[in-house]
Amino acid sequence: MGVMRVLHVAPEAYPLAKVGGLADVVGALPKALKPLGVEAHILLPWHGGLEARRVGEVAFPFFGREERAPLGERVAGRVRFLLLGVEGFGRERIYGYPDDAERYLRFALAAKEVARGYDLVHAHDWTAALLALYAPTVYTIHNLAHQGLVDPGLFFSWTGLPWSLFHMEALEFHGQVNLMKGGIVFARRVTTVSPSYAEEIQTPEFGMGLDGVLRRHAGKLRGILNGLDTEVFDPGKDPHLPAPYTREDPSGKALAKEAFRERTGLRPPVLAYIGRLDSQKGLDLLLKALPRLLEMGFRLYVQGVGDEGLQEALRRAQEENPEGVRFLPAYDEAMARLAYAGAEAVLVPSRFEPCGLVQMIASRYGTPPVARAVGGLKDTVEDGRTGVLFETYHPEGLLYGVLRLFRLGAEEMGLRAMEKDFSWEGPARAYREVYREALG
Numbered sequence: 001m002g003v004m005r006v007l008h009v010a011p012e013a014y015p016l017a018k019v020g021g022l023a024d025v026v027g028a029l030p031k032a033l034k035p036l037g038v039e040a041h042i043l044l045p046w047h048g049g050l051e052a053r054r055v056g057e058v059a060f061p062f063f064g065r066e067e068r069a070p071l072g073e074r075v076a077g078r079v080r081f082l083l084l085g086v087e088g089f090g091r092e093r094i095y096g097y098p099d100d101a102e103r104y105l106r107f108a109l110a111a112k113e114v115a116r117g118y119d120l121v122h123a124h125d126w127t128a129a130l131l132a133l134y135a136p137t138v139y140t141i142h143n144l145a146h147q148g149l150v151d152p153g154l155f156f157s158w159t160g161l162p163w164s165l166f167h168m169e170a171l172e173f174h175g176q177v178n179l180m181k182g183g184i185v186f187a188r189r190v191t192t193v194s195p196s197y198a199e200e201i202q203t204p205e206f207g208m209g210l211d212g213v214l215r216r217h218a219g220k221l222r223g224i225l226n227g228l229d230t231e232v233f234d235p236g237k238d239p240h241l242p243a244p245y246t247r248e249d250p251s252g253k254a255l256a257k258e259a260f261r262e263r264t265g266l267r268p269p270v271l272a273y274i275g276r277l278d279s280q281k282g283l284d285l286l287l288k289a290l291p292r293l294l295e296m297g298f299r300l301y302v303q304g305v306g307d308e309g310l311q312e313a314l315r316r317a318q319e320e321n322p323e324g325v326r327f328l329p330a331y332d333e334a335m336a337r338l339a340y341a342g343a344e345a346v347l348v349p350s351r352f353e354p355c356g357l358v359q360m361i362a363s364r365y366g367t368p369p370v371a372r373a374v375g376g377l378k379d380t381v382e383d384g385r386t387g388v389l390f391e392t393y394h395p396e397g398l399l400y401g402v403l404r405l406f407r408l409g410a411e412e413m414g415l416r417a418m419e420k421d422f423s424w425e426g427p428a429r430a431y432r433e434v435y436r437e438a439l440g
């Protein structure tokens with residue numbers, strides 16, 4: 001077989017646009033596929049502020065009329081990015097607007113035209129799921145919590161698709177169109193980002209209403225653990241750290257701890273949370289456990305943006321405990337790296353976690369995670385060896401996990417965690433296999 005050409009379609013990809021882990025994955029996978037004979041490009045919406053060279057224009061039907069969108073091109077991190085300037089983008093944020101469904105449907109309808117030049121589409125999450133109805137597609141579920149629900153009247157007039165698709169075994173979901181469901185039903189293969197999550201989402205507890213659909217399509221569902229871009233996340237040459245360090249010579253880590261302490265004003269031992277502020281992530285547990293953690297002498301560093309209520313609660317926690325809590329309500333790559341390197345432990349108390357990159361990044365930087373035993377966290381943290389897992393979704397569970405980590409030796413576990421192989425090599429091979437199945 002010659003070179004396989006794959007078009008990744010996603011809302012975000014590192015380094016051009018990032019809100020969370022989805023961007024890391026989409027940005028890294030194409031690089032890992034290249035040596036395996038897969039030429040992968042990334043198609044994103046042309047978000048505000050993104051600079052690119054205009055290389056053409058794409059015509060596509062929307063709401064019964066032909067629309068046109070500029071197509072941009074840019075190479076970043078050795079990957080070819082294509083940008084589609086459909087109406088509704090060019091704004092500051094990637095999501096979170098009332099017309100997100102309409103914007104991303106436009107994007108998908110234009111993307112299907114770009115996809116004609118490729119053997120296969122690899123569509124990521126609900127915003128790209130519609131591609132599965134038009135092109136040979138591998139569909140990846142990064143998070144079942146965001147499904148993309150659309151009013152059927154609007155959906156069928158915008159897309160021009162036939163109403164015959166509005167039934168339980170296709171797009172219909174409790175009276176609405178569910179794009180995620182469409183991706184699952186119509187893609188040739190469906191993957192999700194860890195083996196454990198692939199099992200969990202087939203149960204009512206984690207299936208978010210789609211477990212039945214996923215069970216019916218289980219034959220084409222695969223769980224492939226995410227990798228880490230080991231070039232991007234490398235304490236051995238991270239420009240954001242005061243000094244490089246490695247497993248063999250971890251002495252630079254002490255300087256990172258000192259710099260982190262200076263920047264935050266927090267005395268060790270510091271527990272860090274880095275990530276989106278979302279009910280998925282278990283910040284309610286963390287807030288409930290906080291008084292006891294502070295009593296025991298721990299300090300807390302939280303960095304993230306998202307839910308207003310959580311932001312407010314964290315701001316209050318900082319006000320009430322100026323010595324013990326530091327909250328940075330910002331997306332800040334440099335500060336995140338310093339925290340991964342400089343904290344004594346990283347907390348990932350998620351309610352559910354498809355894969356989770358935070359615990360992998362922390363491990364690579366020699367900082368042990370305390371994580372809940374769900375999804376990809378279970379598949380990446382070796383309990384009692386490279387970090388600690390706790391079962392019960394309760395503040396006591398988290399407290400017990402933190403205490404266990406420090407009793408068993410946080411520092412040693414951190415060093416052991418650095419040895420773990422989170423590279424993309426294995427996962428990229430697994431994706432190539434799935435691509436072959438999809439085309440076979």
Ligand SMILES: Nc1ncnc2c1ncn2[C@@H]1O[C@H](COP(=O)(O)OP(=O)(O)O[C@H]2O[C@H](CO)[C@@H](O)[C@H](O)[C@H]2O)[C@@H](O)[C@H]1O
Pocket residue numbers: 019020021022024025142143193226274275276303304305330331332333336353354355356357358359361376
């Ligand atoms: N304020 C901030 N400043 C700097 N960096 C920040 C930040 N907030 C978040 N990040 C970064 O965003 C990424 C978070 O990735 P995760 O995979 O842990 O979670 P997320 O829920 O976003 O991803 C979803 O998709 C991924 C990819 O499949 C799955 O691993 C995961 O389980 C699923 O929920 C990390 O690189 C983290 O450092």
